[in-house]
Amino acid sequence: MSVQQLSIQRLRNLDHVDVNFGSGINLLYGANASGKTSVLEAIHMLSLGRSFRSLKLASLITQNKTDCLLFAKLQNQQGVPVALGMNRRLDGDHSIRLNGESLTSTAELASLLPVQLIDPSSASLIEGGPSLRRQYLDWGVYHHNAAFFGLWKQAQRLLKQRNSALKCGTMSASVRASFDPGLVQVAEQINCLREAYLKLLEPMFFELLAGLVDLPDLKLGYYCGWTANRPYAEILDETLERDLHLGYTQRGPQRADVKLTLSGVNAAERLSRGHQKLVVVALRLAQGKLLSEVQGRNCVFLVDDLAAELDWAHRREICRQLAKLNTQVFVTSVGPNELTDCWPKGIQVNMFHVKHGQVSPS
Numbered sequence: 001m002s003v004q005q006l007s008i009q010r011l012r013n014l015d016h017v018d019v020n021f022g023s024g025i026n027l028l029y030g031a032n033a034s035g036k037t038s039v040l041e042a043i044h045m046l047s048l049g050r051s052f053r054s055l056k057l058a059s060l061i062t063q064n065k066t067d068c069l070l071f072a073k074l075q076n077q078q079g080v081p082v083a084l085g086m087n088r089r090l091d092g093d094h095s096i097r098l099n100g101e102s103l104t105s106t107a108e109l110a111s112l113l114p115v116q117l118i119d120p121s122s123a124s125l126i127e128g129g130p131s132l133r134r135q136y137l138d139w140g141v142y143h144h145n146a147a148f149f150g151l152w153k154q155a156q157r158l159l160k161q162r163n164s165a166l167k168c169g170t171m172s173a174s175v176r177a178s179f180d181p182g183l184v185q186v187a188e189q190i191n192c193l194r195e196a197y198l199k200l201l202e203p204m205f206f207e208l209l210a211g212l213v214d215l216p217d218l219k220l221g222y223y224c225g226w227t228a229n230r231p232y233a234e235i236l237d238e239t240l241e242r243d244l245h246l247g248y249t250q251r252g253p254q255r256a257d258v259k260l261t262l263s264g265v266n267a268a269e270r271l272s273r274g275h276q277k278l279v280v281v282a283l284r285l286a287q288g289k290l291l292s293e294v295q296g297r298n299c300v301f302l303v304d305d306l307a308a309e310l311d312w313a314h315r316r317e318i319c320r321q322l323a324k325l326n327t328q329v330f331v332t333s334v335g336p337n338e339l340t341d342c343w344p345k346g347i348q349v350n351m352f353h354v355k356h357g358q359v360s361p362s
């Protein structure tokens with residue numbers, strides 16, 4: 001899927017933008033605060049229903065306005081056009097329309113327009129808490145296996161019910177019997193899907209990483225949310241007392257994590273920020289590559305401020321890998337020439353100048 005045409009109204013400093021993009025590399029350049037990241041935010045919103053910079057709608061909608069409106073003409077890999085519209089209002093009201101029909105859930109969007117984001121805060125995937133890495137992992141599993149989303153929703157529902165029962169401080173055998181077997185079954189299935197996905201991802205990640213940085217001791221591990229190689233049912237039995245005391249389920253698929261370690265030590269404590277960023281770039285490129293090679297589907301790459309903190313050789317390798325993915329890429333930079341000579345020869349780069357909230361082809 002690619003974004004052929006994008007219209008943005010009342011999002012940050014973008015009052016009214018209407019622009020046609022190329023289905024390959026699109027470079028958005030412009031001075032600081034001109035609106036480049038805001039254009040990427042608009043595409044991210046259309047994919048996931050939310051921004052990557054802020055969860056607060058009030059900071060996203062242009063100051064003193066009450067709503068923002070996004071519209072995109074997409075084109076799938078078979079060349080079929082898709083019209084996608086989104087209206088988000090300050091009062092919480094929102095609507096999404098796909099080819100003129102209302103959509104109720106943003107989950108459908110994610111499968112329609114998969115996006116990967118590489119931005120200056122990328123290192124937080126390594127430094128931050130497990131939820132970010134779980135989100136990363138589940139993005140891949142979701143696109144890889146159609147059964148995942150249903151299982152994940154079931155697990156959320158069962159955990160919610162179990163946690164409210166735990167809050168009462170006691171749980172009878174019959175109440176347990178109504179949650180635990182179902183939860184165990186779903187948790188084990190989610191675990192299998194996550195493990196299988198990571199197995200496929202791992203070689204692609206290390207191959208891409210090798211082109212960027214030499215980190216022979218780096219390991220990509222996985223924590224399923226409870227003690228590895230032990231049946232989840234046993235863990236639930238063992239932790240029941242403490243779960244009752246805490247009022248929530250401590251172990252389970254809701255605690256899964258992707259563990260990056262260097263010689264057994266958490267990578268966040270060993271890697272420089274620059275290396276952390278490169279590891280995250282390789283992780284994100286690997287997901288895009290896997291989606292395209294195994295599923296035959298392309299995801300759109302949003303690459304904000306690529307030149308920031310990266311030297312020329314790394315910029316060049318990332319541009320080379322992005323171009324190789326043969327997918328749509330939106331990359332931002334301050335000047336028009338920061339990435340000149342980074343792209344493989346013969347690649348067409350569509351340039352757009354962003355100035356005071358206006359986006360024009362150049």
Ligand SMILES: Nc1ncnc2c1ncn2[C@@H]1O[C@H](COP(=O)(O)OP(=O)(O)O)[C@@H](O)[C@H]1O
Binds near residue numbers: 031059060062063354
């Ligand atoms: N809610 C808002 N209403 C109006 N302007 C905003 C809002 N939020 C941010 N801005 C402004 O939008 C401009 C564009 O920001 P941004 O997209 O981050 O620019 P760039 O990525 O080009 O540096 C900034 O000047 C910022 O102050």
Ligand SMILES: [Mg+2]
Binds near residue numbers: 038
């Ligand atoms: Mg920016």
